[in-house]
Amino acid sequence: MIICESYRLLYGIFEDSFMTQDAVAGNGGFDPDRVPQRRLASGAFMPAIGLGTFGSDHVSAAQVADAVRGAAAFGYRHFDCASVYGNEPEIGVALQDVRRSGIPRDRLWITSKVWNDRHNNVIGSCQQSLRHLGLDYLDLYLVHWPFPNFHPPGCDVSFRDSGAEAYIHEHYMRTWRQMEELVDRGLTRHIGTSNMTVPKLKLVLRDARIKPAVNEMELHPHFQQPELFEFVRANGVVPVGYSPIGSPGRPERDRTPDDTAPTEDAVIRGIAERIGVHPAVLCLQWAVKRGQAPIPFSTSPRNYKANLRGVIENPLTDDDMRAITAIDRNCRLIKGQVFLWKDGQSWEDLWDVNGEITPP
Numbered sequence: 452m453i454i455c456e457s458y459r460l461l462y463g464i465f466e467d468s469f470m471t472q473d474a475v476a477g478n479g480g481f482d483p484d485r486v487p488q489r490r491l492a493s494g495a496f497m498p499a500i501g502l503g504t505f506g507s508d509h510v511s512a513a514q515v516a517d518a519v520r521g522a523a524a525f526g527y528r529h530f531d532c533a534s535v536y537g538n539e540p541e542i543g544v545a546l547q548d549v550r551r552s553g554i555p556r557d558r559l560w561i562t563s564k565v566w567n568d569r570h571n572n573v574i575g576s577c578q579q580s581l582r583h584l585g586l587d588y589l590d591l592y593l594v595h596w597p598f599p600n601f602h603p604p605g606c607d608v609s610f611r612d613s614g615a616e617a618y619i620h621e622h623y624m625r626t627w628r629q630m631e632e633l634v635d636r637g638l639t640r641h642i643g644t645s646n647m648t649v650p651k652l653k654l655v656l657r658d659a660r661i662k663p664a665v666n667e668m669e670l671h672p673h674f675q676q677p678e679l680f681e682f683v684r685a686n687g688v689v690p691v692g693y694s695p696i697g698s699p700g701r702p703e704r705d706r707t708p709d710d711t712a713p714t715e716d717a718v719i720r721g722i723a724e725r726i727g728v729h730p731a732v733l734c735l736q737w738a739v740k741r742g743q744a745p746i747p748f749s750t751s752p753r754n755y756k757a758n759l760r761g762v763i764e765n766p767l768t769d770d771d772m773r774a775i776t777a778i779d780r781n782c783r784l785i786k787g788q789v790f791l792w793k794d795g796q797s798w799e800d801l802w803d804v805n806g807e808i809t810p811p
Contacts, residue, residue: 478747483788485763486526489744491641491664492687497560499739500513500591500762502755503693503748505536508605510750512538516545518750523549523559525756526584530585531667531746532594533564533692534576537604546586561586564595564645565630567790570622571599573629577638593667594630596646597623598790598801608788611629615792617811620654630662633719643667643691646787648803649682656686667691671698671732672713672741675779684742695738695745696731698784711782718778722771732761776783 481732487499506515514539519530525547530546532539550556561584569576577592599622600615603774616622630642656662666683670676670692683690684777692699697713713719714730723733731747738745739762749755767775786798792811800809 457677468543482793485760487739489689489742491568492662493641493664495590495640496664497689497744498527498529499744500506500758501560501562501691501733501744501746502527503531503746504534504538504542505748506538509677509700512541514750516541518755519545520548521752522755523554524552525753526553526759528558528753529562529744529799530754531562531595531693532580533566534569534580534583535564535566535595539563539580543585556586560590562591562593563589564593565626567596567599568601570594573626574632574636574638577633580689581638588637589639591641591643591665592755593628593643593645593665594623594626594632596787596790597644598652598792599626600790600792602789604787610789611791611794615790617792618651618808619778619811620651620658620808621653623655623712624658627655627659630691631659641665643688647679648808649679650803650806650808651684652679652682652688662686663688663796665689665691666747668695669783669785670745670785671695672716672737672775672778673697673711673780673782674721675776675785677779680743689745692738694745695747696734697789701784702749705785707786709782710784711780713778716778720772722767722774725768728761729757732758733767735762738765740772 488496489499491495502519503697504515504519519542532542551589556711563580563584565573565576577589581587581589597618598616600612602612631637633640641664642661643663644652645667647666652666668676668679668690670690672692680690699712713734719733720728721732735745735747735758747758787799787801790801791798803809
């Protein structure tokens with residue numbers, strides 16, 4: 452059993468990988484046919500586990516790029532990027548190296564996202580990401596947050612953008628029409644949402660010409676979001692899970708005294724010990740078997756290899772899955788306080804906890 456030395460180490464330990472039919476198996480990787488896939492409504496297949504690239508406040512762009520190179524060499528094919536992460540130019544150089552190594556573009560799944568301050572210029576934002584990543588098209592492009600509310604890097608949770616606004620569906624649909632145009636132009640194969648709620652998604656699904664292929668959302672054993680999870684799947688939308696091990700490396704501003712750590716849960720640790728994996732690897736096994744696509748971040752070769760091995764070699768039993776379902780604590784870790792639009796609000800206002808969109 453791998454022992455976690457610190458939370459910071461944990462944050463980097465577990466990655467997910469997927470492979471395609473190239474020569475990774477002969478280089479210490481795994482047969483790509485053994486890696487689960489998620490079938491999108493379009494009929495396309497997306498690797499069911501991917502490498503996140505958000506280095507938070509403590510990992511450089513060069514380190515993230517090196518992780519992309521190493522993960523691809525080991526078998527990863529799905530990379531989750533975003534313009535706001537500030538490392539797409541470096542990742543683009545890494546992706547060029549990956550392709551020169553013999554992995555063709557059509558064996559890669561590359562996601563990026565439009566940031567909040569570009570909701571009125573989605574086309575330009577996507578074209579910038581394509582230039583930085585050295586690509587002709589993306590496989591998936593997401594609206595990162597449903598609020599066009601800017602915040603500077605490193606700001607306190609009390610920061611409020613002077614132009615911040617609530618979710619206004621007409622404004623969001625103006626952004627979504629630009630997302631649809633990206634598909635029409637061939638700049639991305641699929642479009643999707645992120646950090647959404649059931650009431651918001653109901654409106655988007657009602658009004659969209661091209662429906663979201665994916666909804667990216669926080670998902671881990673202590674925050675399973677069963678209502679949203681089942682809603683998106685019932686509507687043909689694939690759930691992609693960020694913070695799948697509980698984001699132990701998240702910025703200090705995102706921490707509160709009530710937060711819990713799924714990797715410290717007695718149920719998680721007990722099952723992990725029984726099957727001989729780290730608790731974080733177990734969280735990934737649960738995610739893949741449940742039907743979501745986790746995208747944990749790691750720059751450690753030892754750790755992202757352990758993640759892939761765990762997902763491939765140690766599937767959980769139905770009894771294990773039931774036991775993990777029972778430990779949901781409804782503990783949201785990424786609360787998003789900086790996206791609130793007026794003083795005196797609680798972070799819950801972002802998430803429509805009463806089942807209705809919070810009014811302006």
